[in-house]
Amino acid sequence: MMDEISQKVKQWIDEGKDPRSAHWQGGLEAMLNVFMPYLEPGRLIPVQPLEEDELAVFQAVLEIVDLSPNLLAAFLPPSIAEKVTPPESAEELQHIEKGKPSFKILIARPGKELRILCAEISEHANKPGVDIFQSGALLGAYNFENQNDCFAQLNKIIHTHIWEKEKWGQGDYKRYTINWFEKVMDLHKGSVCIQKDFSFFHSPTLIKSNKIDVIFILISEIMQKRLNDPDDPLKNAVLKISALDDADVKKVQLDDLADKVVLELLTVMKDCDVVKFEDFTDKETEQFNRESAATIQRIVKYLGKL
Numbered sequence: 001m002m003d004e005i006s007q008k009v010k011q012w013i014d015e016g017k018d019p020r021s022a023h024w025q026g027g028l029e030a031m032l033n034v035f036m037p038y039l040e041p042g043r044l045i046p047v048q049p050l051e052e053d054e055l056a057v058f059q060a061v062l063e064i065v066d067l068s069p070n071l072l073a074a075f076l077p078p079s080i081a082e083k084v085t086p087p088e089s090a091e092e093l094q095h096i097e098k099g100k101p102s103f104k105i106l107i108a109r110p111g112k113e114l115r116i117l118c119a120e121i122s123e124h125a126n127k128p129g130v131d132i133f134q135s136g137a138l139l140g141a142y143n144f145e146n147q148n149d150c151f152a153q154l155n156k157i158i159h160t161h162i163w164e165k166e167k168w169g170q171g172d173y174k175r176y177t178i179n180w181f182e183k184v185m186d187l188h189k190g191s192v193c194i195q196k197d198f199s200f201f202h203s204p205t206l207i208k209s210n211k212i213d214v215i216f217i218l219i220s221e222i223m224q225k226r227l228n229d230p231d232d233p234l235k236n237a238v239l240k241i242s243a244l245d246d247a248d249v250k251k252v253q254l255d256d257l258a259d260k261v262v263l264e265l266l267t268v269m270k271d272c273d274v275v276k277f278e279d280f281t282d283k284e285t286e287q288f289n290r291e292s293a294a295t296i297q298r299i300v301k302y303l304g305k306l
Contacts, residue, residue, distance in 0.1 A: 005030050012136025020090040022136035028116050031084055032108055035074045042069040042179045044105065050077055057103050061121060062183055065105070066155050066193040068164040069175040076104040081122075092141060095120035095129050109162045115139075117162050119154065123147040130154065132161045155193055173198060173206045178221050181274075185265075190272035201274075212287045215275060216295040219265045223299055227306065234261065238303050251300075258299040262292065 009026040013019050032039075035047045044065050046058055054077045067073055076084060081102035086093035096102050101124055107117040119130040128150035129143040140161055144150040168176075177199045183192045196202035204214045226232045237257060244250045269275040280288060 005033075009136065015136070017136035018138070020087045020093070021133060021138040024086045024090060024093060025116060025133040025136055027084070027086075028106060028118055028133070029108075029114065032072065032074060032106055032116070036072070039072045039074060042067050042071060042175050043182075044073040044075055046075045046077065047080060048077065054078070054103075057121070059187060061105065061151070061154075063187055063189060063192050064151055064154055065158065066195060067107070067158070067179070068198075069168070069172040069179070070164055071107055071109055071162065073105065073107045076102075076106065078102055078122075081120075093131060093138075095127050095143070096122055096125040100124040107158065107162055109164065115162055117158065119150070121147060121150055121154075130157050132157075159195075168198065170207055173200045174221060177201050177218060178225065181218055181222065184272050184274060185268050188268070188272065190274045212284055212291060215266075215269070215288070216291045219262055219295060220299065222265060223261060224302075227303075235306075238306050242304075242306060250304075254300050254303050255296070258296045258303060262296055262299070266292075 005026045009022050012022040038047060039045050044062055044067065050058055058075050061075070065073070078101040081104040084104060101122055102120060103122040105119040105121060109115040113135050115132065115134040117130060117132050120128055122128065123146070127143040128147050129141065131138060132140040142153065142157055144153065180192060180194045180199060181201065184190060194202065200207045200209065201214050201218050204210050207217070209217060226234045227238065229235060241250055241253045241257065244253070270277060
């Protein structure tokens with residue numbers, strides 16, 4: 001893989017690109033390749049377990065960073081970020097002094113020409129900032145006086161320079177919406193950044209649905225994703241119930257489990273104010289109750305097949 005990147009860097013330099021930005025992009029691509037097995041499209045993923053103070057920085061930026069569904073993004077804590085340094089001769093790319101705890105975000109937009117964003121977001125940086133590269137060239141550079149100013153502009157920069165502008169498919173809308181709601185669950189905050197025009201939860205017409213049905217479509221999608229994860233506690237709970245011999249006891253326990261999980265997800269929606277249940281009309285309340293019962297039965301049926 002390094003040979004392939006080295007060849008790209010050489011080609012960029014031969015094409016007249018600044019060797020400093022060409023080598024820096026090559027280094028960032030090599031770093032992302034190392035972490036690629038751990039990344040998931042559309043999600044910001046820490047590349048290693050985080051200490052408590054590192055987790056606070058990650059959670060702060062997780063609430064802000066809004067990724068389109070196929071972007072790959074890595075959160076680098078100091079133990080790794082401080083080893084990822086641009087060429088010393090590239091003064092404009094130097095954001096933090098050596099020895100200071102660095103926090104970096106790398107975001108890549110796959111395609112014919114990979115576009116990559118590198119953000120230094122540490123509060124210890126002398127100039128927190130964001131740099132964007134493609135084909136060995138520095139496309140844009142943003143420097144800020146402090147971390148708060150950087151955070152305030154970070155999403156705007158991501159949307160301008162690295163968001164996917166091509167037409168999205170239904171799978172893209174679903175992944176984008178699921179990734180958003182998983183952040184809402186993790187942070188227990190309704191303030192997580194979201195482009196409502198791209199979320200089927202906020203814009204049901206994207207999937208030819210309505211505002212009640214999308215609540216349960218999202219719940220079903222979240223459940224299915226959890227059940228496809230062999231390390232998720234929910235999957236283990238289902239397997240334990242499925243191993244029971246008594247069919248009646250099994251049915252009761254699966255009913256209880258499905259009911260509990262659906263209620264937990266609805267509670268998150270209520271607590272985080274992403275669904276205003278009190279504003280439902282009588283007709284919507286009736287539809288909600290009907291869909292809630294039907295969703296639980298569909299989930300129970302699905303669980304019984306696992």
